[in-house]
Amino acid sequence: MTHSTPAFQPAASLAWEETGPGVRRTLVAYNDDLMLVKVEFEAGAVGALHQHVHSQISYVERGEFEVTVGNEVRVLRAGDTFYAAPNVPHGVVARQAGVLLDSFSPLRLDFLPAAP
Template sequence: MTYSTPAFSPAADLRWEETSPGVRRTLVAYNDDLLLVKVAFEAGAVGALHQHVHSQISYVEYGEFEVTVGDDMRVLRTGDSFYAAPNVPHGVVARQAGALLDSFSPLRQDFLPAALPPA
């Protein structure tokens, strides 16, 4: 199957979903090889420690986060980024309200709405 968003994705058309208390996400754009997701956090919200088979690069759009990747923890702020290799545990705690832009390769099909048809 082939999945893809249209060439342009106006912000007004994005749909947000709550994933856990104080955390919500929207799929910005994707195809079979790449997915870009925006994740918004309220202060104190947690992106629980987890791992997956996808490569992940995350950019701190704004805010301040305690980020754990593997055995290392760092405080990241606006403009900082991190890389989580496949199958490496990682998670965040929002020290203040903020947002991350998460990119995944390949596409995380588990993030797609169940009723979404392929392109």
């Protein structure tokens, strides 16, 4: 099966999903090879330490995050990025309310909505 969003995706059409206390995400666009996800965090919210087989690059759109990748911890702010290689543990804590744009390759099948 091939997965993809339409060529154009107006922001008003995006559906948000609560993923934990103070955290929600929306699938911005994707195909089988690439996925872009917008994740909003309230201050103090946690993106728990985890790992997966996907390459991940994240861009801090706004806010301030304490980011762990492997054994390194850094504080990132708007405009900063981080890369989590496949199977490397990573997670974030929102020091201020903020937004991350997460890109994954290949797409995260576990993020797709369940078929009706």
